[in-house]
Every structure is written in C-alpha cells, then in structure tokens.
C-alpha cells in the first residue's frame with residue numbers, strides 16, 4: 001500500500017510536502033531506540049516513534065524506510081524537517097498514541113511481521 | 115580505481131557533531147549502490163558503518179572512516195582519537211552502554227551498536243588504547 005493511500009485513511013499531517021508520498025509501505029516498526037531500528041526495521045517499513053531530532057533521518061535513509069510517523073502530537077524539530085526534505089524521507093505526525101495508530105494501520109493491512 | 119584495482123575513499127567524522135552524523139555512512143552506501151553491490155551486502159554495510167560512525171560522534175573527539183573495495187571484499191576501518199575502551203569484551207555485550215542521559219533521551223545508548231557491527235559484518239576487530247583512541251576494522255565478503 002502506498003503512503004499517500006494511508007494518509008487518506010488515517011488522520012495524519014504531512015510535515016515534508018517535498019518528499020515522495022507515493023512510496024510503497026510494506027510493513028511497520030515501532031521503537032525509540034536508534035540502534036534497535038537499525039537492527040530490526042526492514043526496508044519499506046513505516047517507523048513509528050517519539051524521536052523528533054534529525055538523526056532519525058539518517059536511520060530512515062540508511063534502512064530505506066518508507067517514512068517516519070511521530071505520535072502523541074509530537075512535532076519534528078525544524079532541522080529534522082529540513083534534512084528529511086533533502087533526503088526525501090517523508091515525516092508524518094499523528095495525534096494518536098502508538099497503540100491507536102498501529103490498530104488503524106493493521107486495519108489497512110499493514111503488518112509488523114518480520 | 116588504483117593500479118591494483120582497489121577503490122579507496124576516506125571520510126572524516128567529527129565528535130559530538132550530531133548535525134552531520136551518519137553522512138559518511140550514507141555516502142558509502144551510495145557508492146556501493148552505484149557500483150552494483152548486492153542488496154544484502156549494502157544493507158549490512160549500512161548498519162555496521164552507521165553504528166561505528168555514531169560511536170565516534172558520541173564518544174570520541176574526531177575520527178576517520180576509510181572504505182576499501184576490491185573484487186573480493188569491502189573493508190571499512192573507523193579510527194578515532196578519543197577516550198578508548200578499557201574492557202572491549204564488556205563493550206561488545208548487548209546492553210552495555212556508557213551513554214549519557216542526554217544521548218539516551220535521543221534514543222542512543224541501547225548498547226546495541228557494537229553487537230550490530232559484529233552481527234552484520236563477515237569479520238570485525240575492535241582494538242583500543244585507553245586515553246588515545248579506538249579502531250574498528252570490519253570486512254564484508256563480496
């Protein structure tokens with residue numbers, strides 16, 4: 001499923017209009033620990049996190065993640081948005097908690113199976 | 115390419131510069147993509163080089179990342195000037211970390227970096243002199 005299709009179904013705000021929203025999402029991973037994401041996230045995953053700083057962008061780029069979703073109404077730092085637009089990494093924000101958001105993603109068929 | 119068909123590129127890494135952290139690893143990844151290295155090797159190199167680069171950013175004053183590619187393997191060597199590691203066996207254990215509370219708040223300090231390097235490389239050697247610096251040499255078979 002494409003990221004822009006998910007955005008149509010689940011209320012989220014796009015923080016990086018210049019990034020590629022037609023990227024294919026093949027799964028999801030949730031963690032606030034960067035090395036844990038390096039170890040366990042898979043190419044094509046959306047990454048759900050509370051981390052708003054710019055180092056998330058390098059992780060998403062290196063792992064070829066489909067995008068980053070910040071939860072609980074967290075806002076990305078301005079440098080994070082800038083870097084994400086440079087690298088073409090979509091950043092979305094959601095008011096939901098991690099659990100609520102994952103339930104919604106599951107309904108759309110996004111799974112976390114490894 | 116050098117005369118002996120070895121590609122060599124070196125990057126510098128600045129300690130505590132979180133704004134540029136990860137750039138050297140991203141550049142190496144782009145090179146590997148361009149020369150058509152397999153997806154699996156690219157994925158493993160990206161993980162291991164990133165972890166080593168971040169350790170220089172987090173713990174050392176400065177360092178270099180050297181990437182050597184020949185027809186049989188990729189060698190990545192990260193050498194830094196910094197505090198060094200007193201007990202390497204302990205540092206290699208999953209969960210061991212001396213990251214500060216600030217770093218942990220940013221999601222660093224899971225103590226997974228060195229284990230990630232070991233797991234994803236085909237060979238890795240960590241050597242260190244306390245008070246001088248640390249060298250992480252890793253290789254990936256092509």
Ligand SMILES: Nc1ncnc2c1ncn2[C@@H]1O[C@H](COP(=O)(O)OP(=O)(O)OP(=O)(O)O)[C@@H](O)[C@H]1O
Nearest residue numbers: 035169173205211212222223224225226227228248
């Ligand atoms: N280049 C280095 N210079 C000095 N100490 C280091 C260096 N690399 C690692 N260490 C020491 O080894 C410990 C373990 O490193 P490792 O990368 O496995 O975990 P971490 O950096 O603490 O956390 P994470 O990588 O999960 O964010 C560090 O906390 C630090 O004490």
Ligand SMILES: [Mg+2]
Nearest residue numbers: 165169227228
């Ligand atoms: Mg580390």
